Amino acid sequence: MxxxxxxxxxxxxxxxxxxxxxxxxxxxxxxxxxxxxxxxxxxxxxxxxxxxxxxxxxxxxxxxxxxxxxxxxxxxxxxxxxxxxxxxxxxxxxxxxxxxxxxxxxxxxxxxxxxxxxxxxxxxxxxxxxxxxxxxxxxxxxxxxxxxxxxxxxxxxxxxxxxxxxxxxxxxxxxxxxxxxxxxxxxxxxxxxxxxxxxxxxxxxxxxxxxxxxxxxxxxxxxxxxxxxxxxxxxxxxxxxxxxxxxxxxxALDKIQARRKVIWNTYYDGLAELQDLGIRLPKIPDFATNNAHMFYLIMPSLEERSLLIYKMRQTDIHLVFHYQSLHNSPFYLSQGKEISLRKSEEYSDSLVRLPFYYELDIIRVLEGILN
Incomplete structure (x- = not known):
């Protein structure tokens, strides 16, 4: 998948x-x-x-x-x-x-x-x-x-x-x-x-x-x-x-958005128990709405993220991490600049994105993560 x-x-x-x-x-x-x-x-x-x-x-x-x-x-x-x-x-x-x-x-x-x-x-x-x-x-x-x-x-x-x-x-x-x-x-x-x-x-x-x-x-x-x-x-x-x-x-915007929101909510409800293991689910601030663009998890560490990605690939389900912080990129560092942005670095190391598309078999993904 x-x-x-x-x-x-x-x-x-x-x-x-x-x-x-x-x-x-x-x-x-x-x-x-x-x-x-x-x-x-x-x-x-x-x-x-x-x-x-x-x-x-x-x-x-x-x-x-x-x-x-x-x-x-x-x-x-x-x-x-x-x-x-x-x-x-x-x-x-x-x-x-x-x-x-x-x-x-x-x-x-x-x-x-x-x-x-x-x-x-x-x-x-x-x-x-x-x-x-x-x-x-x-x-x-x-x-x-x-x-x-x-x-x-x-x-x-x-x-x-x-x-x-x-x-x-x-x-x-x-x-x-x-x-x-x-x-x-x-x-x-x-x-x-x-x-x-x-x-x-x-x-x-x-x-x-x-x-x-x-x-x-x-x-x-x-x-x-x-x-x-x-x-x-x-x-x-x-x-x-x-x-x-x-x-x-x-x-078809409204139809697409309705389906994506069902997927997002199914992920959130189905994975809520992971929070007891120190895994964070997305947070939507009170001032914001959710357009169901993506669903991600914040793993406790880089090692645990890597293990989850590896485990899921054994069942042919592909999870991906996201941005590598630009302040640590080879281009930025080549300019002779070096700064530390702790939270950005944590997300680069711990955030993992789950499969997300209109025709997704979400039950299979949930079972793969929870089992």
Whole structure:
């Protein structure tokens, strides 16, 4: 049994064929617009731009934030390399924040202590689709005039409730946000991502960067009579084939989410007894919802995690660990930097992810772990 299996709704080929029949295969066609409008209407995102990956969305955000060499960007160490790479490519110095003791997400209480006159942005990562405490983060950002770029790669259809009692979709709170539709996510298009722009200051330029640094989109809308190269940019937008695939998934979003939540709750209830052995189950803070992106266990030690992974592979069930803390990566250490982030390191050594996909035989996994 593999760790992940992409779920197909059955309409992916239907919409892809529709895109082919329409003879518009490059980006920003009808399916791109359908997907972007879906997110804007359902979640209240100000403006959405489909991208070929979440990495691309983060790179767009770094350009829009006008990151220049020497700028500092605060983010968790326990995250995927793309979170950092997007800003390193613009010359930023990455300032890593440790994780929370109760959750792998960044410890929001530490962020203000990491701010310096060179700080330009904070990049909270909503690990496992579970919200960071955005009230705390936005308060720090407002105090020091910083940008907040939500790494919401895993956070589709997940929410945060602030002290004002308002429930807000993740990705709608920061100035910008990046989502992933990689095949391991809840909603997929193989590869694929999306940049959300919530601050109107960045919308017009985002469209230009998205279209290779040109005002081509404005030309095709009839806003201008010709287009040209007016800014930096790249080929960030996906083809209509990718967008058509994604549209089939979005139409089935509620169905997919309902099934994933059943799986998550079955895991939680079925494995609750492990807590008596010192094995921790995921914790959802009161301010966050659970979008059932993943289910993980926090083992007491690296050795016990390795034993569990080995034991399960003997029954052909594949468990995987997750991020290796970026502050201990060969690239970061090669820059002559060495820091200690105890909680992040603990999660790197002890967190194990269980198989999680729509058609999962969860009873077999539970039996394998408990027996």
């Amino acid at each position: 593999g760790f992940n299996k992409p779920y197909l709704t059955g309409n992916e080929q239907v919409y892809i064929q529709e895109a082919i029949s329409g003879l518009h295969l490059s980006g920003n066609g009808q399916f791109t617009k359908k997907c972007q409008t879906f997110f804007e209407n359902r979640y209240g995102f100000k403006k959405c731009f489909l991208t070929t990956s979440c990495t691309d969305a983060l790179e767009m955000a770094a350009i829009l934030a006008e990151i220049v060499p020497g700028d500092e960007v605060i983010m968790p160490s326990f995250t995927f390399v793309s979170t950092a790479n997007a800003f390193v490519l613009r010359g930023a110095k990455i300032v890593f924040c440790d994780s929370r003791s109760d959750h792998p997400g960044m410890d929001e209480s530490l962020i203000e202590s990491l701010v310096t006159p060179r700080t330009k942005a904070i990049v909270p990562v909503h690990y496992a689709g579970v919200a960071c405490d955005m009230d705390v983060i936005m308060a720090v950002a407002n105090k020091y005039n910083l940008l907040v770029i939500e790494d919401a790669a895993q956070a589709i259809d997940s929410f945060y409730t602030g002290e004002d009692g308002v429930k807000r979709p993740l990705g709608s709170i920061g100035h910008m946000a990046a989502f992933s539709f990689h095949e391991t996510k809840n909603i997929i298009s193989g590869e694929g991502g999306m940049l959300v722009v919530n601050d109107e200051r960045f919308i017009e330029r985002a469209e230009i960067i998205w279209e290779k640094g040109t005002n081509r989109a404005a030309f095709f809308r009839g806003d201008i009579d010709k287009y040209g190269w007016i800014d930096v940019g790249s080929s960030f937008l996906p083809s209509e084939i990718i967008a058509a695939f994604l549209w089939a998934q979005l139409v």
